[in-house]
Amino acid sequence: MAAAKSISNPPTSSFFPKCPQLSSAFTTKPSLRFPSLSNQRALLLRAAISDAPAPTTAVEAPFRHCFSKSSDGFLYCEGVRVEDAMELAQRSPFYLYSKDQISRNFEAYRQALEGLRSIIGYAVKANNNLKILEHLCGLGCGAVLVSGNELRLALKAGFDPERCIFNGNGKILEDLVLAAKEGVFINVDSEFDYENIVTAARVAGRKVKVLLRINPDVDPQVHPYVATGNKNSKFGIRNEKLQWFLDAIKSHPNELKLVGAHCHLGSTITKVDIFRDAAVLMVNYIDEIRSQGFELEYLNIGGGLGIDYHHTGAVLPAPMDLINTVRELVLSRNLNLIIEPGRSLIANTCCFVNRVTGVKTNGTKNFIVIDGSMAELIRPSLYGAYQHIELVSPPSQDAEVSTFDIVGPVCESADFLGKDRVLPTPEKGAGLVVHDAGAYCMSMASTYNLKMRPPEYWVDNGSVVKIRHGETFEDYLRFFDGL
DSSP states (O other): OOEEEEEEEESSOOOEEEEEOOGGGGTTTOOOOOGGGGSSOOOOOOOOBBBBOOOTOOOOOOOOOOOOOOSSSOEEETTEEHHHHHHHSSSSSSSEEEEHHHHHHHHHHHHHHTTSOEEEEEGGOOOHHHHHHHHHHHHTTTESSSSSHHHHHHHHTTOOOOGGOOOOOSSOOOHHHHHHTTOOOOEOOOHHHHHHHHHHHHHHSSSSSEEEEEHHHHHHHOGGGGGGTTTTTSSSSSSSGHHHHHHHTTOOOTTTTEEEEEEEBBSSSSOOOOHHHHHHHHHHHHHHHEEEEEEOEEOOOOBBBOTTTTOBOOOOOOHHHHHHHHHHHHTTTTTTEOOSSSSSGGGEEEEEEEEEEEEEEESSSSEEEEEETTTTHHHHHHHHOOOEEEEESSOTTTTOOEEEEEEEESSSSSSSSEEEEEEEETTTTTTTEEOOOOOTTGGGGOGGGOOOOOOEEETTTTEEEEEOOOOHHHHHHGGGGGG
């Protein structure tokens, strides 16, 4: 059950049948009418990753965050002292969110989209906590899904299927049938994906609204693991194959209705010009597709805004900056705009809270060993990602400031949360947090070394409330019951 307790405010200061053979439309290759990207106007496509240090030319600004240090030296979350939250938690480590920050992040997108017909589709892969999804649904969010289980969860959370988009390069028939039955938008990613969507529509007995996911072949200059819009990516349709898909869709008017075009460039983008440049390409495709008799209503430009993981105060694009770069293009074509934020809606609403197990040195390196690990938060180990780390309470007056690697107990040299961090030497049992842990952290957690996935909490109106139970060893053993 959810546990809640009010805590004093800080002092003032800062889811068949086998598929029949399908129409020859799947194998007939019509003539191509679309130019390749190289024949279109040259575009300077620029982006940067938020996991890179802020450039020296970045404008400095006071860093504003739901987690802050007050004059007493303690870390607070929306008026709740994190050290007090540690005493209330089921166990350590755990994730701690700000419910209000989630609301504020959504509101920034809502305000930016005023005057446009739009869908804010939250990328469920970023964080799939049911309580968070219910909250976002209540705020008016749609959902972006990449599996049948994510669709099931979104439906459980109350999302309107007509505001849900099913993405992915390897969608299976079972999941597509569910999506077709529920009436969600489905992005067409490949020839076989198209075949499966047609079959799903027949099985479900419903016409499916589809968008074509076009790979615009641009390099957003982000980490290769999160780049999705260049020619080496597994995602999307090659632009020179578009005519094949248009002719194939025309041959299945009872199964498919083409309603839009979609692209997604990548993640952690910190310059919005790339969205404008991609949108120019996309509306040109939309113009040509409309000229062939299709009634396209939607432009989906994906997501990808980064955040200030370094907490340097770098001024990064806000949702308003992103929307303003594409607003006139969308209005000029009378389109509905779909955006797919994940990280920028949820990342900065959460920190990963740990206790220090001890401090050690190997003679050349110093280590702060914590109870959290790569099992609970894998981004640093997987991507080499940087996330800001700090202690939750003031150190002792004689604590020596030194440079540490922050490591966990998992039996892997890759088990680190941060490297070369300058911190006061913490005492055993001290609290330590990894910031901006709301996106791609808990959703990627594992049970490696049989570390059970941790509990989650949020601060809601001055109370610490459990929003997910921590997994137990008994939970693990249940997978073997009756075998």
